[in-house]
Amino acid sequence: MMSAASDLRYFAPEIALLASAVASMFVHLFVKRGGRRGAGYVALAGIGAAGLALVLTPPSVEALFGGHLAADSFALYFKAAVLAAGALAVVLAFRFFNVEKSEPGEVYYLMLLSMIGMTFACSATDMVTTYVTFELFAIPSYVLAGIFKKERRSAEAGIKYFFLGTLSSAVMLLGMALVFGLTGSTGYAEAGPALAGGSGLAALVAMSLFFVGLFFKAAFVPFHMWAPDVYEGAPTPLAIFLSTAPKAAVIAVLVRAMTVLFGGYTMEWSYILQAVALATMFWGNLAALTQKSVKRMLAYSAIAQAGYLGIGLASWGDSARMAVLFYVAVYVVMNVAAFGLILLVDGGGRFDESVDGLRGLARRAPVAAASVLVVLLALVGIPPTAGFIGKYLLFAAAVNKGMILLAAAGALNSAISLFYYFRIGKAMFLEEASPALRDGGRQPAENVSRTVTAILAACAALLLLLGVLPSLLTSPAAAALIGP
Amino acid sequence: MNILGIPILTLVTFFPVAGMAVILFLPPSRTKAIKIAANIFTGLEFGATLLLLARFDASSGDMQFLERLPWIKAIGAQYLLGVDGVSLLLVLLTSLLTFIATLSSWQAVQKRLKEYYVFMLLLETGMIGVFLALDLLLFYVFWEVVLVPMYFLIGVWGGERRLYAAIKFFLYTLFGSVAMLIGILVLRSQYQTFDWTAMVAAGSVLPAVLQGWVFLAFFLGFAIKVPMFPFHTWLPDAHVEAPTAGSVILAGVLLKMGTYGFLRFSLPLFPEAARRYAPAIVLLALVAIVYGALVSLMQKDMKKLIAYSSVSHMGFVMLGLFVLTPMAAKGAVLQMLNHGISTGALFLIVGVIYERRHTRLISEFGGLASRMPVCAAVFLIMTMSSIGLPGLNGFIGEFMILMGTFPVSWLWTAVAATGIILGAGYMLWLYQRVMFGKLTNPANESLKDLTVRELATFLPLVVLAFWIGIFPKPFLTLIDKPVEKIIRIVNPAHFEAPR
Numbered sequence: 001m002m003s004a005a006s007d008l009r010y011f012a013p014e015i016a017l018l019a020s021a022v023a024s025m026f027v028h029l030f031v032k033r034g035g036r037r038g039a040g041y042v043a044l045a046g047i048g049a050a051g052l053a054l055v056l057t058p059p060s061v062e063a064l065f066g067g068h069l070a071a072d073s074f075a076l077y078f079k080a081a082v083l084a085a086g087a088l089a090v091v092l093a094f095r096f097f098n099v100e101k102s103e104p105g106e107v108y109y110l111m112l113l114s115m116i117g118m119t120f121a122c123s124a125t126d127m128v129t130t131y132v133t134f135e136l137f138a139i140p141s142y143v144l145a146g147i148f149k150k151e152r153r154s155a156e157a158g159i160k161y162f163f164l165g166t167l168s169s170a171v172m173l174l175g176m177a178l179v180f181g182l183t184g185s186t187g188y189a190e191a192g193p194a195l196a197g198g199s200g201l202a203a204l205v206a207m208s209l210f211f212v213g214l215f216f217k218a219a220f221v222p223f224h225m226w227a228p229d230v231y232e233g234a235p236t237p238l239a240i241f242l243s244t245a246p247k248a249a250v251i252a253v254l255v256r257a258m259t260v261l262f263g264g265y266t267m268e269w270s271y272i273l274q275a276v277a278l279a280t281m282f283w284g285n286l287a288a289l290t291q292k293s294v295k296r297m298l299a300y301s302a303i304a305q306a307g308y309l310g311i312g313l314a315s316w317g318d319s320a321r322m323a324v325l326f327y328v329a330v331y332v333v334m335n336v337a338a339f340g341l342i343l344l345v346d347g348g349g350r351f352d353e354s355v356d357g358l359r360g361l362a363r364r365a366p367v368a369a370a371s372v373l374v375v376l377l378a379l380v381g382i383p384p385t386a387g388f389i390g391k392y393l394l395f396a397a398a399v400n401k402g403m404i405l406l407a408a409a410g411a412l413n414s415a416i417s418l419f420y421y422f423r424i425g426k427a428m429f430l431e432e433a434s435p436a437l438r439d440g441g442r443q444p445a446e447n448v449s450r451t452v453t454a455i456l457a458a459c460a461a462l463l464l465l466l467g468v469l470p471s472l473l474t475s476p477a478a479a480a481l482i483g484p
Numbered sequence: 485m486n487i488l489g490i491p492i493l494t495l496v497t498f499f500p501v502a503g504m505a506v507i508l509f510l511p512p513s514r515t516k517a518i519k520i521a522a523n524i525f526t527g528l529e530f531g532a533t534l535l536l537l538a539r540f541d542a543s544s545g546d547m548q549f550l551e552r553l554p555w556i557k558a559i560g561a562q563y564l565l566g567v568d569g570v571s572l573l574l575v576l577l578t579s580l581l582t583f584i585a586t587l588s589s590w591q592a593v594q595k596r597l598k599e600y601y602v603f604m605l606l607l608e609t610g611m612i613g614v615f616l617a618l619d620l621l622l623f624y625v626f627w628e629v630v631l632v633p634m635y636f637l638i639g640v641w642g643g644e645r646r647l648y649a650a651i652k653f654f655l656y657t658l659f660g661s662v663a664m665l666i667g668i669l670v671l672r673s674q675y676q677t678f679d680w681t682a683m684v685a686a687g688s689v690l691p692a693v694l695q696g697w698v699f700l701a702f703f704l705g706f707a708i709k710v711p712m713f714p715f716h717t718w719l720p721d722a723h724v725e726a727p728t729a730g731s732v733i734l735a736g737v738l739l740k741m742g743t744y745g746f747l748r749f750s751l752p753l754f755p756e757a758a759r760r761y762a763p764a765i766v767l768l769a770l771v772a773i774v775y776g777a778l779v780s781l782m783q784k785d786m787k788k789l790i791a792y793s794s795v796s797h798m799g800f801v802m803l804g805l806f807v808l809t810p811m812a813a814k815g816a817v818l819q820m821l822n823h824g825i826s827t828g829a830l831f832l833i834v835g836v837i838y839e840r841r842h843t844r845l846i847s848e849f850g851g852l853a854s855r856m857p858v859c860a861a862v863f864l865i866m867t868m869s870s871i872g873l874p875g876l877n878g879f880i881g882e883f884m885i886l887m888g889t890f891p892v893s894w895l896w897t898a899v900a901a902t903g904i905i906l907g908a909g910y911m912l913w914l915y916q917r918v919m920f921g922k923l924t925n926p927a928n929e930s931l932k933d934l935t936v937r938e939l940a941t942f943l944p945l946v947v948l949a950f951w952i953g954i955f956p957k958p959f960l961t962l963i964d965k966p967v968e969k970i971i972r973i974v975n976p977a978h979f980e981a982p983r
């Protein structure tokens with residue numbers, strides 16, 4: 001076994017994040033005027049440095065730190081997704097706080113701290129480590145959800161997230177304790193084979209409890225109750241962050257737990273995940289249909305989109321691995337862009353979270369509207385976008401495992417989702433701006449953000465590129481092997 | 485295979501996208517430049533498809549000009565294009581109708597011109613791609629690409645209830661297509677390839693039960709598109725609300741995507757299931773023929789009448805395909821072309837009248853022939869073509885379908901023939917109410933006849949109607965071999981039986 005010091009070089013991204021978190025904290029503390037934005041810039045630079053470090057980190061097949069962590073290509077892939085989500089959320093936070101006129105600078109280092117937890121979670125191969133990394137990413141995110149403590153919605157989101165989050169952590173811990181009791185070990189690699197050989201029922205209970213914690217964090221139905229409120233109540237950039245980055249990390253942990261720790265119970269977790277995927281897709285999509293607020297609709301859409309991932313998880317195997325990894329990356333891009341569209345237009349220092357603000361946008365901001373259209377098509381899963389290829393790969397993985405009905409349910413859901421996603425498309429392209437806006441008199445002039453337009457256009461371009469040439473992402477996804 | 489060193493099928497498919505890019509860079513205020521550019525690009529595209537026709541070898545029933553490139557290596561999807569006589573005819577129809585539709589929009593479309601032509605060109609690429617793609621995943625991509633521009637053409641430039649009609653069209657067809665997607669997935673897992681040519685070469689490997697389900701999945705996708713009774717309810721809404729050019733494309737080309745899909749995929753890939761379900765599909769087709777005609781008789785709105793007549797005519801095409809004889813199937817393919825020509829022209833005529841009077845109610849008109857003699861003549865020719873008067877295109881197609889159906893069942897033939905009689909009824913009655921009689925409505929006093937531009941949009945369709953009606957051989961030569969090849973796969977018994 002290598003020494004701890006040499007193992008550390010595989011975690012340069014986390015070190016970069018930690019250093020910038022500390023730096024950001026000090027900037028926020030000691031630089032008075034304008035220091036808050038400074039903290040943000042430091043954070044963004046830190047994420048950039050972490051990204052660079054990640055690119056330079058070679059994947060390792062060895063168990064690191066005595067089997068507590070791994071830095072396989074699988075972990076690195078998910079870390080990249082977390083970093084991308086974080087970076088985009090920080091940039092969109094700049095835009096958000098510009099309009100809101102108040103900028104709680106602690107947001108930036110809290111996000112960094114949370115991201116450290118998530119990136120480590122992608123690497124965790126031991127139950128204790130998993131738990132610690134989960135708490136590390138969860139606790140800052142409770143604060144982030146409730147960061148506007150004077151605003152009722154945000155405060156409610158924070159409290160709700162905190163209570164339900166701790167509860168789910170406790171349940172997960174109970175599951176871990178059971179595994180330890182059954183096997184006498186906390187490492188996935190040791191406990192896994194012992195579990196597979198041991199008593200079935202107790203292991204299933206342990207697995208279920210473990211998974212409850214994970215499902216909660218990934219907002220899988222029926223453990224999603226917090227998600228619509230938190231995504232809607234949290235400030236939009238933080239909703240973007242909380243609906244993307246943690247899911248990537250949780251999927252990584254879930255896959256590791258499924259394959260290594262509970263590798264002997266493939267059939268059982270496949271059933272569980274099939275049920276969860278079905279419930280998540282249908283609930284998310286049907287609930288989204290009834291929403292009036294765009295933000296809350298997108299919150300449900302974020303739940304539903306994760307349900308499609310459940311299809312891939314339920315049919316885990318070689319083709320599903322590629323599908324899940326492809327879709328996680330696409331999910332991050334789609335979801336950032338979808339929530340980003342709320343930040344696109346502001347009028348008089350506030351963002352309109354209903355569909356009204358988007359009416360007639362195609363006339364006023366054609367590039368932004370066209371980009372949003374591409375994102376919507378991707379979310380529905382219509383070619384030639386990456387959203388289609390991603391959904392296709394997930395459904396194909398299910399069909400290859402003989403789960404044709406599961407794939408059909410996914411396809412049906414993607415058709416259902418057209419109905420609510422295209423309320424946005426309809427407002428932008430088919431409807432005229434509301435009369436108040438056209439007259440220009442009564443309502444303050446509205447503002448279409450260049451930054452958000454650029455981000456949306458970049459996301460749309462990426463989704464189109466990956467839709468036309470998916471091999472650009474399927475190759476790294478297929479190469480991201482898990483485990484030793 | 486290439487022409488002049490250019491991959492011709494890729495050129496034909498993506499040339500409209502180049503036009504789209506050009507128009508995107510034109511400022512929205514330069515309306516004339518945008519119109520001219522759009523017409524030039526759709527015109528050149530039609531020229532390119534003619535070039536394809538010139539180099540096409542009609543004596544072969546195989547796929548020609550095959551272009552094969554790896555696309556998504558991880559799942560074995562290819563960029564695979566190829567053309568046989570059937571695809572070629574439909575590609576020609578598409579490029580011609582798109583050109584005509586673009587030309588007809590010169591005056592009719594006044595708002596948001598740039599977007600209009602961008603969507604029109606994107607639509608053309610999607611449609612041509614559908615007819616040329618031989619890789620099932622690629623086919624699906626083009627199939628879906630068609631939806632979005634059509635949604636906008638209806639939703640932005642349509643009539644009063646356009647929002648409802650647009651989303652109804654989109655939702656209906658999307659539900660059908662995702663069912664087809666699942667079918668494609670199952671095919672992929674059974675054949676280990678998306679390649680249509682390889683699938684046909686491998687023969688039918690699907691177990692009977694699975695084949696039935698996959699056939700139904702594809703059926704849902706195609707039947708909604710055709711649209712077959714009882715999946716047709718989106719069609720009257722979409723047709724009535726769409727702008728004229730949209731209706732022309734919708735009726736002329738989009739509906740053919742469904743029947744083309746049946747012929748290209750459902751019949752050769754699921755022969756046993758196709759045989760098993762053929763009687764049921766024929767029954768639905770017969771219902772569509774009679775029902776569509778009866779409903780047409782009742783319409784007060786010209787456009788709605790022609791929309792319902794499409795249900796009836798497409799029922800004829802479906803009948804021709806699913807009696808599974810070469811004669812009927814060839815008639816069906818020819819009838820696809822004929823329906824595109826005659827219904828496309830009829831929608832254009834309705835558009836011409838609507839542009840002048842801003843109403844489509846039949847009761848508003850009467851005696852127009854005295855004010856618009858040229859228009860009346862064109863209308864008459866197209867009415868006759870639609871009801872299948874000998875000497876015009878509709879007759880040949882319908883006659884071949886009936887002739888191919890008769891040996892299988894005289895009852896089916898009789899019911900279908902009833903549809904023709906009803907068709908003559910509603911079309912002639914329409915013509916009589918609009919064109920003949922006394923000019924009673926003073927609003928019609930000052931109607932202008934066709935302009936030169938409008939006449940130019942009709943001319944190719946009129947020429948084609950007579951050409952196919954009088955000398956259909958060149959067209960039949962094109963579809964002869966490929967259709968026979970497909971019927972040989974799906975109904976080998978027909979060729980063994982003594983005739």
